[in-house]
Amino acid sequence: MRTLKYAILGLVNRKSMTGYDISKEFGEELINFWSAKHSQIYPELKKLVDEGLLEYKIEITGDVLEKKVYTVTEKGRQDFLEWLAKDEKIEPTPKDQFRLRSYFSQALEPAIYQKLLESQLDQRKKKLAKLNRLFLQYQQVPPFGSDKFGDYSVLAGARIREEANIKWLELCLEAVRAEIKE
């Protein structure tokens, strides 16, 4: 489906950027729903240029360091917009290694499974706290159409998702603790 293609096109459509910039973006808000290493990004950029969806011009930083600053072509913008408006079927449930462990947990000592759950819960709570800190910057919902709406929306989604993870872990913990007490 070449989703990375559209992620890149979407980013460059908002603002001209280098491969390095794109790589950094994948480490920030985008981490909540997409990511790619630079070893995947650079070849994809080359491909997009070959396909006429992106162009670049070289800028010099300092004395000699070359930066390739990418811009979308009209063709690229059209391709992106077409993808963006597509009404797709919901994706299959994402894989989750800890849930796989949970599925097999009856093969484990309850006390061990409890430890695993507590460790997960601790990490999830820290992650949620981080998301909550980021969320503070929004006093209210930014209007749709402002460049902040997307950021807000996916951040709100990440919080809700993390809250659900925590809710589930707490439900499991309760069941295991009830078992141990008996």
Added chain:
Amino acid sequence: MRTLKYAILGLVNRKSMTGYDISKEFGEELINFWSAKHSQIYPELKKLVDEGLLEYKIEITGDVLEKKVYTVTEKGRQDFLEWLAKDEKIEPTPKDQFRLRSYFSQALEPAIYQKLLESQLDQRKKKLAKLNRLFLQYQQVPPFGSDKFGDYSVLAGARIREEANIKWLELCLEAVRAEIKE
């Protein structure tokens, strides 16, 4: 990390099965947190036999149809149990194509984005209804240690996750509807 290896080992540890059976399992409860196509399963089974973690005996169905019924070896069981008890870091957030679209949604007509959201919401609600129907069979939480606890736990988790997806979509919809009304 070879998670498929442990998914297969875990399944076969519970009960001897064929590659075809494993394939079917990935289409049922397991779909909520893991899956694999038969083209990935058969080579993995071969590898696990080579590594001495699984054994099989051939059974004949009808006149000539050969079935390979797999069983875990003691070594395989140990390997699985070791993996199962491992306390791991939470995984990076799963990729989500619709959230990527949402992130770029300001490039879209509000009415179009609204349609996309409504479509997602509709599909998510249907999925939740299905999970709820499955959930009915549990009058109460099965005791940990019973073979039903794992099933219950991941099903409960899938419901909670789906509820969160819906909550997020409704939040987005509300914001977009507010925009359109103005």
Added chain:
DNA sequence: ACAAAACATGTAATTTCAAACATGTTTTGT
């Protein structure tokens, strides 16, 4: 008797992705 669905097992080609390899420049802090 026949067809369709389900059972059953594999391989080949391609895509996606992460980790490691590879090389250098520029800025910032001390």
Added chain:
DNA sequence: ACAAAACATGTTTGAAATTACATGTTTTGT
């Protein structure tokens, strides 16, 4: 003056995963 961190761009290797290719048997429903 020096070192570390950040900037900047690539390639190579291999694992994980999907799609398509490939072939056949058995059961079920009509």
